[in-house]
Amino acid sequence: MKRIKELFESKKQNILNVYCTAGYPELNSTLGVMKALQDNGVDIIELGMPYSDPLADGPVIQASSLVALENGMTLKELFKQLKGFRENISIPVVLMGYLNTVIQYGFEKFCTDAAATGIDGLILPDLPMREYDSYYGKIIRNNNLDFIFLVTPETSEERVHELDKRSSGFIYAVSSSSTTGSEKNMNEVEDYLKRLEGYKLKNPILVGFGIKDKKSFRSACTHANGAIIGSAYIRALVENKDIAAATRDFLTPVLN
Amino acid sequence: METVNEKIIKWNQPDESGYYGEFGGAFIPEMLYRNVEELREHYLGIMSDPAFISEFQHLLRDYAGRPTPLFFAERLSEKYNTQVYLKREDLCHTGAHKINNTIGQILLAIRRGKKRIIAETGAGQHGVATATVCALKGLECIVYMGEKDIERQAPNVARMKMMGATVIPAVSGSKTLKDATNEAIRDWINHPEDTHYIIGSVVGPHPYPDMVARFQSVISEEMKKQLTDQTGKSLPDRVIACVGGGSNAAGAFFHFLDEPEVELIAVEAAGEGINSGKSAATTALGRQGILHGSMSLVMQTEDGQVVEPHSISAGLDYPGIGPMHADLFRRGRAKFMSATDDEALQAGFELAKLEGIIPALETAHALSVLGKIESVPDERTVICLSGRGDKDLATYMKNMELK
Structure with missing residues (x-):
């Protein structure tokens, strides 16, 4: 739980969180991708747990999930791969995925295993506040994992505060009501981010969805602590099979 | 007899959070929260409004x-x-029977001020029933259908198109009903304000299972x-x-x-x-x-x-x-x-x-x-x-x- 907190204490602006799919492009490329992200200046890694029916994801991440599943990625396999990853990766890592695979693994066992391997937090978009309150939240907190809720332009101020109260680590601001990878003019959402900024939340805010290059990253960072890149990075991995080179070539222009 | 009655009521009605025993609820991403929550707040009120009931019954009798x-x-x-x-x-x-539900939901969508209707379909029966009521009420209709099902069910695809619906092939996953449903949900996420999703069965997040069961x-x-x-x-x-x-x-x-x-x-x-x-x-x-x-x-x-x-x-x-x-x-x-x-x-x-x-x-x-x-x-x-x-x-x- 400490790593994300410490990061935001030492760096308040231009935080870059990059998403990658576990088991993509190869079953055993997970750690190599994570290392490449760390080496190229990424602040937080969002590691996707592939699912057959990812409702909140657009076509690029869906396709990477299917490839990862075909490669044989499972949660058991993922935890096996993550064993000892903290020897090489020091930046915060959050797991992102859908509740069904986690429930089948065993929700409590999942939280225990995630914490034990050195995972810092969880993003489970289809675990809503009501269910979090009635059962799941307590298990997450008992394992000292951060839980990151999403907010959207349609989320009321009152509800944003409720979600902020329950979140730790950061708040994931969806830049528009959209699945990942959608094209959106960042100017359209500037008012929304200003509004969120004005709420004075206890958690830092990272903007996700539609961030793909230096321009959209910088624009998102104007009114938030940082941003999340997902589909655009996966697309870079599709185009260049050399993971280290693909990651460097993609991130260098974003960060410089 | 009190306890027996309580138990009996639960067979066809979920609790406040949409649970039938251990099953139900609304496991949805935040992007769908407002749409689903507004529906949850209003569906019972709309469905018990005498004007709604009268229009629903009129269409069931004279149209269906x-x-x-x-x-x-x-x-x-x-x-x-x-x-x-x-x-x-x-x-x-x-x-x-699919038309019972689509008549109910189109009337409900109109009362909620929605202009655009989306639906998923497998064999095409629910898609046809949705296209039908959209034509009847003059609303835009988009039906998601697995690419494989579009090939298997050509006559129903033609029916939907004839009634003015746009049929969009679901090309993700296995390209059948489950994927058509995923695509419809993704469409709904991307159109949070003007769109109502007419789910064709007693599935989906609360209040859909209860709402569809009541219409049927x-x-x-x-x-x-x-x-x-x-x-x-x-x-x-x-x-x-x-x-x-x-x-x-x-x-x-x-x-x-x-x-x-x-x-x-x-x-x-x-x-x-x-x-x-x-x-x-x-x-x-x-x-x-x-x-x-x-x-x-x-x-x-x-x-x-x-x-x-x-x-x-x-x-x-x-x-x-x-x-x-x-x-x-x-x-x-x-x-x-x-x-x-x-x-x-x-x-x-x-x-x-x-x-x-x-x-x-x-x-x-x-x-x-x-x-x-x-x-x-x-x-x-x-x-x-x-x-x-x-x-x-x-x-x-x-x-x-x-x-």
Whole structure:
């Protein structure tokens, strides 16, 4: 739980969180991708747990999930791969995925295993506040994992505060009501981010969805602590099979 | 008796959070929260508004052709040595019970000020029923349909297009009903303000399972009246319906759920056999899990990946089941049986020969269990004849030699 907190204490602006799919492009490329992200200046890694029916994801991440599943990625396999990853990766890592695979693994066992391997937090978009309150939240907190809720332009101020109260680590601001990878003019959402900024939340805010290059990253960072890149990075991995080179070539222009 | 009554009420009504026992709820991303929450806040109020009820009933009667007949099937009864009644949902406008729900939901969407309607469809029956009411009310209609199903169900695709709907192929995943549903949900996420999603079955996040069950409950409401008129008793001994997601079964069971003396039988599609690896018998093969926003029984791998079901009938080709049915199964209120592709075909041919009615392949699954239940001459069994078989003629023709 400490790593994300410490990061935001030492760096308040231009935080870059990059998403990658576990088991993509190869079953055993997970750690190599994570290392490449760390080496190229990424602040937080969002590691996707592939699912057959990812409702909140657009076509690029869906396709990477299917490839990862075909490669044989499972949660058991993922935890096996993550064993000892903290020897090489020091930046915060959050797991992102859908509740069904986690429930089948065993929700409590999942939280225990995630914490034990050195995972810092969880993003489970289809675990809503009501269910979090009635059962799941307590298990997450008992394992000292951060839980990151999403907010959207349609989320009321009152509800944003409720979600902020329950979140730790950061708040994931969806830049528009959209699945990942959608094209959106960042100017359209500037008012929304200003509004969120004005709420004075206890958690830092990272903007996700539609961030793909230096321009959209910088624009998102104007009114938030940082941003999340997902589909655009996966697309870079599709185009260049050399993971280290693909990651460097993609991130260098974003960060410089 | 207080506790008994409390328990009885729960059979057809979920609790405040949308749970039927352990099943239901609303496992949705925040992007859908406002839409689903607004629906949850308003659906019961709208549905109990006298003006809404009057318009709904008017359209059910004068547009959809309700009440549908309850027909005593004499030759079928003779063959199975019991009394078989058929609830003729196949005589509804568009050929199946699906229209009951789409009429209800389009009226509700209009009252919520929505301008754009989306739907998913497997065989195309729900897509046609949605395109129909959108044409009737002049609303934009977008139907998501698996790319494979578009190839298999060309006449229904043509019907939808003729009524002005846009049919968008779902090309993700296995390119069938489950993926069409995913795409419809993704569309809804991207259009949070002007769009209403007409889900075609008693699945999805709360309040959908309850809302769709209530719109379909007209089936059992009419059955009760018609049984009273024809037999002097409002309760049958048994009601049989097929179950994919379970909307016709929910409607056929609804007003009998709190009548413990009525046996309820839900028939799932066993495909090529429950253990063949090509089946859609969710209660036999599924485990508790989350699919399309609700906790239910789901066909999935050990790792929680949803598996692709198989059934000869596209309408039953779904890897989940509505949460109300999952609860009826778990608590034993309904008996779950299954029928294979071949058994369904045989039952379809048999009804055509004995009664001059060609049933939808979905419905044929329900008919096929007549030979598997113990028959008693004076017992009255009602089968929900959920749809007509025109759309399945090609499949029937291919299998003519089976009869």
